[in-house]
Amino acid sequence: MARRRKPVTTRKPPAVVIVGFGRVGGAIARALKVAKWPLAVLPRSQDSVRRAATSGIRLADHDDLKAAQLCLLAVPDAQVQNAAELVLEDLGPSTALVHLSGALTLAAFGQTAIESKRALGSFHPLAAISDPSDPLEGHTAALAATTPTLLASLQQLARVLEMETIEVPESGRAAYHAGAVLSAGLLVSLADVAVSSLQHAGLEREQALRALLPLMNSALRGLSARGFSKGLTGPVVRGDVGVVQAHLDALPAELGSLYRLLSRRTLALVGESLPAETKLALQRILA
Numbered sequence: 001m002a003r004r005r006k007p008v009t010t011r012k013p014p015a016v017v018i019v020g021f022g023r024v025g026g027a028i029a030r031a032l033k034v035a036k037w038p039l040a041v042l043p044r045s046q047d048s049v050r051r052a053a054t055s056g057i058r059l060a061d062h063d064d065l066k067a068a069q070l071c072l073l074a075v076p077d078a079q080v081q082n083a084a085e086l087v088l089e090d091l092g093p094s095t096a097l098v099h100l101s102g103a104l105t106l107a108a109f110g111q112t113a114i115e116s117k118r119a120l121g122s123f124h125p126l127a128a129i130s131d132p133s134d135p136l137e138g139h140t141a142a143l144a145a146t147t148p149t150l151l152a153s154l155q156q157l158a159r160v161l162e163m164e165t166i167e168v169p170e171s172g173r174a175a176y177h178a179g180a181v182l183s184a185g186l187l188v189s190l191a192d193v194a195v196s197s198l199q200h201a202g203l204e205r206e207q208a209l210r211a212l213l214p215l216m217n218s219a220l221r222g223l224s225a226r227g228f229s230k231g232l233t234g235p236v237v238r239g240d241v242g243v244v245q246a247h248l249d250a251l252p253a254e255l256g257s258l259y260r261l262l263s264r265r266t267l268a269l270v271g272e273s274l275p276a277e278t279k280l281a282l283q284r285i286l287a
């Protein structure tokens, strides 16, 4: 997966139609409107139609679909093929179809789309968008495209959204997306595990989350500023075998096994800097 530097160009912005006006469709539409790109959206529900109108974003008509250079399918993963089939007949012959899914390959558009010979692509924002007002800028988009022209258009899209880009090979899609989920949704699940550990110590859930969120943010800041080994803190890093054992004794079995798994990962990152006997003692209690 090569990280690409964004080339500086003044290419004319491509005409874009976004199918679906949910969280990501809404976020991209909002940013493209600010950038004054030619844009129209195709929402499904009346509620989404109303929200598009309130945001001053034009609804796509037949001509928009015909003239679009990029048709972004901002629909749930399971609806990508349906949404592609819904618009295929109305799109121009050179309109590229692009999904926003991290997990799906380019086969997800279905056989009819593949046989239409148009360019197919994916633009997956590595961002947790829980509301259309959430920012895309500063995040990375993972790109895939069947033609260099579409790849250039997706890079142009990333540039206007102020996003970095990486390219993900089709064969690595599942591993790539597993990593994305581990870093975002499962980080939230890890926060839930940490909160329940504080609840185990007698704290209220809300109080525990309020106390832990700044701590989690400081850990990410450390990682960002100093990298894995130097950004890590905690008893494994300090070689404090007694504290690690006390944690394991205090935690319920289910949380203990997760604690062991993650601590083994920490030990692999910092183990070389610990005395050999400390590393061995930690390996034993974390096995």
Ligand SMILES: NC(=O)c1ccc[n+]([C@@H]2O[C@H](COP(=O)([O-])OP(=O)(O)OC[C@H]3O[C@@H](n4cnc5c(N)ncnc54)[C@H](OP(=O)(O)O)[C@@H]3O)[C@@H](O)[C@H]2O)c1
Residues within 6 Å of the ligand: 019, 020, 021, 022, 023, 024, 025, 043, 044, 045, 046, 048, 049, 073, 074, 075, 076, 077, 079, 082, 083, 086, 099, 100, 101, 102, 124, 125, 126, 127, 128, 129, 130
């Ligand atoms: N949310 C994230 O953090 C995130 C991050 C990266 C990538 N993605 C990807 O972005 C895509 C969209 O996700 P999302 O989170 O934005 O979902 P979402 O908020 O649920 O929005 C999906 C929209 O798709 C529309 N829709 C559903 N079925 C449709 C169909 N058959 N035909 C046309 N429109 C249909 C719905 O429109 P109505 O409202 O009009 O019913 C809905 O607004 C997915 O592929 C997802 O994997 C999401």
